[in-house]
Amino acid sequence: MPHIPQLRIPATYMRGGTSKGVFFRLQDLPQAAQVPGPARDALLMRVIGSPDPYAKHTDGMGGATSSTSKCVIISKASVPDHDVDYLYGQVAIDKAFVDWSGNCGNLSSAVGPFAIANGLVDPARVPRDGIAVVRIWQANIGKTIIAHVPVADGQVQETGDFELDGVTFPAAEIRLEFLDPSDEGEGDGAAAGMFPTGNLVDELDVPGVGSFTATLINAGIPAIFLDAAELGYCGTELQAAINDDAAALARFEAIRAAGAVRMGLIATAAEAATRQHTPKVAFVAPAQDYVSSSGKHIAAGEIDLHVRALSMGKLHHAMMGTAAVAIGTAASIPGTLVNRAAGGGERESVRFGHPSGTLQVGAQARLVDGQWTVTKAIMSRSARVLMDGAVRVPGDTV
Incomplete structure (x- = not known):
């Protein structure tokens, strides 16, 4: 049978809070995966290594846990007064399924650093030294997240002395503000009001x-x-x-x-x-x-x-x-x-x-x-690039 070369897709493997995920710029995905649908889901599942009946993700970038079977797609903002759109996919481990119904609060901390490093934030708004404020549109649920990202010598600061239980090593602190988190969102994850039943208990x-x-x-x-x-x-x-x-x-x-x-x-x-x-x-x-x-x-x-x-x-x-x-x-x-x-x-x-x-x-x-x-x-997290370059998947994936 003819040999089908692997696809090479620019990607960054990042830790955000107590999670890890594969980050993509929307523009770097194969054309068929730049829009929601089966092609996108098939690509992300293959990147992670799902579905895996062995629950190991040996043939993919996932870690076979809910904290490490994640993909993120970042693009220029589609709504006014925001820097980027952030779309999150939770990839099932043993099923052929990607859940788009909610956000990942941990990986939210990595969105600002990724956006800055990949030129998706206006350079005029990134200080040489100080705190860059990145306004993120969480596209799954239609919410705004504001990330306060430390910058040193014009680059995202990743190392520091902020300690986060559940993460082995200290890093730089990133403060996140989740605005109006209880209002009904625009995504599939929305429920009616803060207390959908109308009761506190x-x-x-x-x-x-x-x-x-x-x-x-x-x-x-x-x-x-x-x-x-x-x-x-x-x-x-x-x-x-x-x-x-x-x-x-x-x-x-x-x-x-x-x-x-x-x-x-x-x-x-x-x-x-x-x-x-x-x-x-x-x-x-x-x-x-x-x-x-x-x-x-x-x-x-x-x-x-x-x-x-x-x-x-x-x-x-x-x-x-x-x-x-x-x-x-x-x-x-x-x-x-x-x-x-x-x-x-x-x-x-x-x-x-x-x-x-x-x-x-x-x-x-x-x-x-x-x-x-x-x-x-409001809460604080940290984030760090673990590896960047390109992820590879079989050419017949999409």
């Missing part, structure tokens, strides 16, 4: 499983917050306690599907399989002493509460950035399960414990005409 009936107290919120990403004790957990669990328990994972997936229906994201629970990225499921508990996955001892007095979150059917090793936005928002609103676990009352920031350590996130929420809204959520 609901009783969520899960067929065949049971009924659970839950806060269903849309802020940063649709999320379902549960009470750890009601599930039989203490809130300090690490990955193995959940991910090695097939029955627990099945129960969480059933809860996620029922919550998605209750939030109006899907019509039937069966559709949840086509929407793996959203909503997220997390459980919360009051602060207590614990030992993180790195062996670090964290005292109850160092945090406000514990949160453990699942992503793509597994307990996350740290915390998804978009879920952190939802946590900060829910914590700022008296009466939610997150707020109760944090001790109640009004607050504009919260520090929570996760499997890898702690994270602080701020949110400015207010009650307007009987409806809660949040103007912005």
